[in-house]
Amino acid sequence: MSFKKGDLYPCNPATARGESTKLSSSGDKVVYTNGRTVVIRDLKTPATAATYAGHLQTTTVARISPSGYYCASADITGTVRVWDTVGEDQILKGEYKVLSGSVKDLEWDGESKRIIAVGDGRDKFGHAFMFDTGSSTGEIIGHSKVINAVAIRHQRPFRAATASDDATIVFHQGAPYKYEKSIKTHTKFIQDVRYAPSGDHFASVGSDSKIFVYDGKTGETTGEITDSPHTGSIMACSWSPDSKSLVTSSADRTVKLWDVEARKAVTTWTLGSGVAFQQVGNTWTGGDAIVSLSMSGDLNVFDKRVGDKPASVLYGPQKSVTAAVPLPSPTTFLAGTADGRILSFSDNTYSHLGGEGHAALVSGLASAPDGKVYSVGFDDKVKEIEGGSSFVPASFSASSQPKSVAVAADTTVFVAEASLVEAVRSNQKVFELKPKFTPSAVAASGSVIAIGSEDMKVRVFDWDGQSLTEAATLEGNKGVVSALAFSPDGSFLTAGDSSGKIILFDVKERKVVTSRWSFHTGRINSLSWTADGKHCASGSLDTHVYVWSVEKPMRNVAIKNAGPGGINAVFWTGPKTLASAGADGCVRTWEITFHA
Structure with a gap:
């Protein structure tokens, strides 16, 4: 008997009340975390999802490099792991302890060489380093509280903006990154900051329901978008691939699409009622799909050309x-x-x-x-x-x-x-x-x-x-x-x-x-x-799945490390297709070959 990997049906992102959940994308793929697992999910072919389970603690954010070859993921202990996305081996390129507390966000530079990770810590709230050596490439300073988001300009001259619970944005020159100035436009926690792909502008959103746009090179505030404002905390923002539009997701259960030049709301999508429909994260994919995350873990996929409802909603387990x-x-x-x-x-x-x-x-x-x-x-x-x-x-x-x-x-x-x-x-x-x-x-x-x-x-x-x-x-x-x-x-x-x-x-x-x-x-x-x-299949807390033969009791198929954290359920979905599910919320299928 033998086996080969089949389809993987992924879990949905983990969310927390009152916190922004960082989603990211690379092409048509959406990247997010749940528990100790990083999920890379293809919107066009959902069953070809990939997961990474190298972290020992709960993961918080993951982003694929602009080159597409590597992914950087971080956890609640301040550890960043950089690993290979090409092939199935997911070879670890480097592991770095960058903060003493949880990493809230991280970002690659345009050359896929440098990473800035930000979050909570005793001695500092951010760290800039080279992805291959871990050596420092500047200082992230100027904040007095936890940093919630970081954005890097992908064109030279490099710039970086960090957004914090201290209601300030710090603008950095780089590289190496160094403090240039503090920007005090918001009056409450700043939840997200994002650079436009063109590098001409960056935008910030916060718990004060405000949206500001800044010059990408100088950090000068170019204006506030005040048309048709959100009525709740804005948890996330993302730019369109052409850098002309901005999408925001809010705790008021709406997702808004903005024309940045005209400073006008183009479309407002209103989701259901109740806490479960609060919008806590988003990303605008290279394939031009807008993905916004509900508090319930549902991924709402919007088409900017289509009316008042999501084009589709991706459901999935949010827990084990x-x-x-x-x-x-x-x-x-x-x-x-x-x-x-x-x-x-x-x-x-x-x-x-x-x-x-x-x-x-x-x-x-x-x-x-x-x-x-x-x-x-x-x-x-x-x-x-x-x-x-x-x-x-x-x-x-x-x-x-x-x-x-x-x-x-x-x-x-x-x-x-x-x-x-x-x-x-x-x-x-x-x-x-x-x-x-x-x-x-x-x-x-x-x-x-x-x-x-x-x-x-x-x-x-x-x-x-x-x-x-x-x-x-x-x-x-x-x-x-x-x-x-x-x-x-x-x-x-x-x-x-x-x-x-x-x-x-x-x-x-x-x-x-x-x-x-x-x-x-x-x-x-x-x-x-x-x-x-x-034949009988077994799933265990030891993370393994075995398929046993009644006619030849000493023959078995051993599927080692079938699911990180342990297997809670095994079941047959076809004569030769076995499915396993467990602690990471993902369901994996295995094609079993029975030899005579």
């Missing part, structure tokens, strides 16, 4: 994917996340489910024989999803926090909780099992229900539609049973535990078939069988 389940159509699935959202994936795009979802982490998803899907969450709710597209309004309130969910042949939903197992049908409790052991996982096949426990055993029960009768106890695991899965015909049961061991049981014979599936080094979070029942 904690559970996932395939839908009947090929390459379609549901993904539940740590913030309680469940997203539906089909036709290479995500969409939000209709209706009211979970209020906390989604701990389990299970499909029923009739095509419905049931979800459980840390809000103690059991919800029904119809047609893979919307929640049924009614829900069941569990007695305690659900850990796992499974559905029997008669569509009875079994929920494993902290001290009991509840059987639910049509949002009504039909049976309750209060065992002497502590349930940790549940699986169902027909009328056979398997319950894993914290005492490292699996109990097999028969379900007659009204009550559970214990039929057998299966032993062999070396830790808390954390994942269970029946083969499609119900003849085999796999039990994964917290030590990384997987036991394959023969259900009818009540015996261990093999206990040698023990290559994982962390908790098993998910197990999934192929439709023919010959």
Whole structure:
């Protein structure tokens, strides 16, 4: 057996209330960060996204060099990593500790040689350095508070502008960069500053809802854009490729397009209501698409020629994917996340489910024989999803926090909780099992229900539609049973535990078939069988995915480092296509080749 990488369906950007989120672009690609992951997403072919997971701490900003060969990314510890974007190896060119606190923004110069990184720190708020050696190339001084943004003129003579919480812009000459003057146009925090591609002007926006334009060479203020102003903090601005237009994104939930020469608003796009639609970041791509980021993580793509709505909206997980389940159509699935959202994936795009979802982490998803899907969450709710597209309004309130969910042949939903197992049908409790052991996982096949426990055993029960009768106890695991899965015909049961061991049981014979599936080094979070029942995939906290063979138990496919931070879900989207998802919020597919 062997494997090769398939498509990657990326997470969306992380956002924080009241903070500007830095997006950037290179050609048709949009670059952003989420957790420890940097995402490079192609707007035209979404499945060809690339991710970088070299940082050990939460990343804050990433920008590709003007040459397109390198990307610089930074994190909350003040570390900047410069890495190769050409090829799949993503070779590290340099790692530099530039600040003592979080890096808020960074920028390349026009020659792709120098970088200025700005943010928070004890001794300084900015640092200018050569990308290949890390040697200093000037001083970034003049601010008394955290610097939120930096912009560099890409033409000689080089200039740089930095914008800070101290409500001032500092204009620097370069290179090497040195302080020239402070510009005090704003009255509140300055959230963003950007140079036009031509280098003739730069613009600044801030929490005072004001937009100023400056001369790119001298730093002189050329004017304020006052026509049709925003009514909330302006979080981001970006210039058009021809340097004639400016786009701004605001917490007032609007995105405005400005004609800079005429100082007039050309278009105003108004998004929905509520905090989720506050606009906190933007970028204008080389392909002339305007991308603005909602607080909810949604990426709104605008066409400057088209009316009052986004041309498209890119949805995706903003937090870890904690559970996932395939839908009947090929390459379609549901993904539940740590913030309680469940997203539906089909036709290479995500969409939000209709209706009211979970209020906390989604701990389990299970499909029923009739095509419905049931979800459980840390809000103690059991919800029904119809047609893979919307929640049924009614829900069941569990007695305690659900850990796992499974559905029997008669569509009875079994929920494993902290001290009991509840059987639910049509949002009504039909049976309750209060065992002497502590349930940790549940699986169902027909009328056979398997319950894993914290005492490292699996109990097999028969379900007659009204009550559970214990039929057998299966032993062999070396830790808390954390994942269970029946083969499609119900003849085999796999039990994964917290030590990384997987036991394959023969259900009818009540015996261990093999206990040698023990290559994982962390908790098993998910197990999934192929439709023919010959192979089982496992995903673990150790970041690896394995595909195991029933006929040849010692044969396996090892997909090492399949997802940074750990794998929470594995599932088959086709006969030979395996998907894995986990802590970084991305879903990756793998094409598996089964050798005879």
